[in-house]
Amino acid sequence: MTTIAVIPSTHSITTNPFSTRFTTPGRLPPLDHRGEEVDPAKLLHRLDRHGSRAAIRGPHGSGKSTLLVALADQLRVRDRLGGIVRLGGGFRRDLLAVARGLAACDRGRVLCVDSWERLDMVAAAVACTVAWISGRGLLVTSHGIGVLPTLVSCSTSPRLLARIMERLPDRFGLVGEIDVEQAFDEANGNIREALFLLYDRFERARRPGVGS
Amino acid sequence: MPPFEPNIHVDFDRPDRRYMPGESIVVRYEVDGLGERPLLAVERSLLWYTEGKGEEDIGVHFFDRRSSKTDAAKALEAGSFMAVLPASPLSYEGVIVKVRWCIRIRIFFSGRDAVPERLGGSRDFVSEHVFEVGTIPPAAMNIGAQTA
Incomplete structure (x- = not known):
């Protein structure tokens, strides 16, 4: 797995850490339901x-x-x-x-x-x-x-999602731990759906005062 | 032995990193934090990619690979290149999808797990430096109704 560091342009625009660019299969290591790396x-x-x-x-x-x-x-x-x-x-x-x-x-x-x-x-x-x-x-x-x-x-847990969070790019404080737990619940444990929900939350948080 | 924490520093010829289609872009890069480990190769590319909730799309506009077999070590650790930007796509900050242009520098090392584990533990290291092409304004936010 390649290590990618993304350096945003100076005046913009924060990379959404929940985009499929960082979460699609192959970009994250396989983790078990406890969030431990699978060998x-x-x-x-x-x-x-x-x-x-x-x-x-x-x-x-x-x-x-x-x-x-x-x-x-x-x-x-x-x-x-x-x-x-x-x-x-x-x-x-x-x-x-x-x-x-x-x-x-x-x-x-x-x-x-x-x-x-x-x-x-x-x-x-x-x-x-x-x-x-x-x-x-x-x-x-x-x-x-x-x-x-x-x-x-394979199965999931809130801990698994939390461990995935640790491996994603910086959230810049726009999405907190409570958001992560809520997303897991809303998605009924579906990690992919939870990441999509968090993507949307990040977009709302980075564009304050618009459509929230 | 000095610590091995690879870092790639990139300078654009325009500090604001804003360009228009058809303009040239000049980039200088420098790799440090290598300790005493030699580089095997450096790939320099200029590309666009999509970022969002769907599958990633990508287009490489410029690509160049330098290897330790053909270039001196110092030539791998620092260099510059120039390219003329195409007419499209333009940078776009959408909600569901974004189009980003970037300079990507990828460096390769010898041996397995050359990069420290906390940085990914891989045999290569990629640094992407985003810049903008064009002046499309960001999209308005309207996904609240779908997800609230």
Whole structure:
């Protein structure tokens, strides 16, 4: 992960620390529900014990995609990454994307698929079978149960959001700890939604007297 | 051994960092806080990016890489470059999305975890220095009704 220091121009305009620039998967390290850093190497070891086919499970905004990106980076370093596919283009396109991903993935490598739950049960089972028969690994994120064993279950807590705050750029005192706790509650524990709420609060606070 | 806390200082030819499309921009940079660790490479770029709630977009207008294989160490630690700014996009301070121009200096070190852990613990360090192109006024705030 690259360290980025943003130096704003002298007369403006404070960078919004909650923008996706700083929060999107790959920009933050994977953290568990207590806010402790997850060791991707340990999870890859566990993935190997599952035959290189497993699922990262958890509700919306619980850090599944962030963890998948971190594990994909580790697989890349070990020259075992077979590709990354992000689903969400509709069932047929998603099915095609997985088929192409598996075709392009060399034997012994791992294909990473985000939002696996967008495939139906039959398509998911067929894809898993193809991966198993052809000796390809499959690491996916999913909300629900499925045929793949669970590698890790993601969940959230106010402490996790607080630890994420420590890793974001300066809030310039415009968003306080109470705002962070309220955002977590309002978003029902969905960290992604909470960060969007905090983005809006930061925008309101930096433009005093307008629309608040 | 001197402490290793990389810092990149950038000087613009205009102290207010305000430019218009088609104008030239001249930038000087200097890297310090390296202790005794040598740089492997420096990437200098001039780019725009979006910042907001959606996916980030980015456009690189100028890019140049200097490596220790081709340049002396002192030439990596300090330098300057010039570019002519394009007609678009202009800097924009929106609510949901912003367009920012910046000078990005990226320095690479040898070995793993070269940067101290509290600064990210990575093998490279990026410093972005924002400037403005054009004179579009900031957008008005109107997201209160959506989120209150």
